[in-house]
Amino acid sequence: MSDERVGSGLEQDTVDMCRDLIRIDTSNYGDDSGPGERKAAEYVATVLSEAGLDPIVHESAPGRTNVIAHWGPAEGDALLVHGHLDVVPAEAADWQVDPFSGEIRDGYVWGRGAIDMKDFDAMLLAVVRERQRAGRPPGRRTVLCFTADEEAGGVRGAQPLIEDLREHFDGATEAVGEVGGFSTTVRGRRMYLIEAAEKGMAWIRLTARGTAGHGSMINRDNAVTRLAGAVARIGAHEWPVQLTPTMQTLLAAVAELAGTEATPENAEALVDEFGPAARMIGATLRHVTNPTMLGAGYKVNVIPTEATAHVDGRFLPGFEDEFFATLAELCGEGIDLGFVTNQRSWEATYDGTAISDAITRSLLAEDPDAIVAPYLMSAGTDAKHFGKLGIRTYGFAPLRLPDDLDFTGLFHGVDERVPVDALQFGARVFDRFLDLV
Known part of the structure; x- marks a missing residue:
């Protein structure tokens, strides 16, 4: 465990476990070449077992390991709480600290996974341990996963879990996971963003012959000329602003603070109110298509038969058909369009639901003057897989953050870190949430 005291009980456990998990290298290189998640999964299973639960360890391939456990009542509809154990790789030479040290410096826990998402894994484990010690299991049947x-699309994780252990998710109607519940500051007011939707993810392969x-x-x-034209058109295309219901709700909250009304015309100006977080939130106003890879030929004086390109496409929920139709037009004649992966977008009802009420009440109990609003996530999470089972999913890994922290820039970035007091805040909020949901 850790060598520095930063609190007591639940708060200390959360920080200790976050550091412990960061120290277990679970780098995911997009194939099976990394260390895998086995050691981290064994750590999680040990904590759960010591707390009196009966975890199931599931390995989809050697070293690629998941853990699932049931907690609370045996009957009734269930809440799924999920977090991933893998992290993206880190180049140690670029960091101020060893990215797998879990070092505490300047009031932060540093290391790969500190916000994505070993912080929430630690909160969850600490809350389970504390509540079990106190004889306070949740009142609602809960599935821990x-x-x-996750960092490579879940093909070794959530996907085989819902296929191989489908029965463990029976009766789960709602889920909470990553990339939501963090705070940002708009016009001097702290606003907690709850993920209630995700863009779809289409990794597209273009082939010209x-x-x-x-x-x-x-x-x-x-073929190279034909492909280059398609890539240039796709990369230069200006997708229009299109607001989903989730973004309409979020921008209405910002517009109220700004003393105006939210419209597609002023949407970008309203997003700018989020400061550094606008980089991520701004990508949810429209489709995005970024060419990322090119390949052709084998010798400079030989015109090849075939040329290929890859495009990272992210499409808005509710506008999928329009996205793919426009993409086909941009490609033009003589370009075959295929998929490396094509994952669904989703959008869940948020306002007026019991879970949104529980989320809001648990946050406001710790931060009474804050605003809580849903948002659309520009990237993807395991929620895409759990949604296939009809589970309504939300991002809720609560963190109260400093106004000047570029939080979204830390995702997959250098010097990833999380404030110690934000971890402690998150554990308190999540503990309360389980009493309310």
Whole structure:
């Protein structure tokens, strides 16, 4: 455990466990070449077992390990609480500290996974331990799930879990997980953003074919030329602002603070009110298509038969058909469009639900003057997989953050870190949430 005292009971456990988990390297390189999640999963299973639960360890491939456990009553509809154990790689030379040290410096816990998402894993484990010690199991049947491979789409984690252990999710109607519940500051007011929707993720492979030939000769059927035109059109395309219900709700809350009304025309100006967080939130106003990879040829004087490109496409829920139709038009003739992966978008009802009330009340009990609002996530989480089971999912890993912290810039970034007091705040909030949900 840790060598520094930062609190007592629940708060100390949360910080200790976050540091312990960071020290277990679970780097995910997008294949099976990394260390895997096995050691972290064993740590989680040990904590749960010592707390009196009966965890199931599930390995989808050697070292790619998930943990699932049941907590609370045996009957009734269930709440799924999920967090992933893998992290993106870190280049140690770029960091101020060893990215797998879990060092405490300047009031922060530093290390890969500090916010994505070993912080929430630690909160959850600490809350389970504290409540079990006190004889306070949750009043609602709860499924705890710690997954592998979220950082590579969940093909070794949530996907095989819902296929191989489907029965463990029976009766689960709602879920909470990552990338929500963190605070940002708008016009001097702290606002907690709850993920209630995610853009879809289409990793697209474009293929152009043409006539091979000598590079010195005229060739009007050049695959590289055809592909380059498609890539340029896609990369330069200006997608229009389109507001989903979730973003309409969020921007209405910002507009009220700004003394105006939210419209598609002023949406970007309202998003700018979020400061550094606008980088992530701004990507939820429209579709995004970024060309990321190109490949063609094997010799400079040989015109190849085939050229390929890859595009990272993120599409808004409710506008999928329009997105793919426009993409096909931008590609033009002679371009085959295929998918490396094509994952659904989703949007859940938030306002007026029992879970939104529980989230809001648990946050405001710790931060009474704050605002709580839903938002649309620009990237993807394991919620995409659990949503296939009809589970309504929300991002709620609560953190009260300093006004000047560029929190969204720390995701997958250098010097990832989380404030110690934010971890402690999150554990208190989540403990209360379980009494309310």
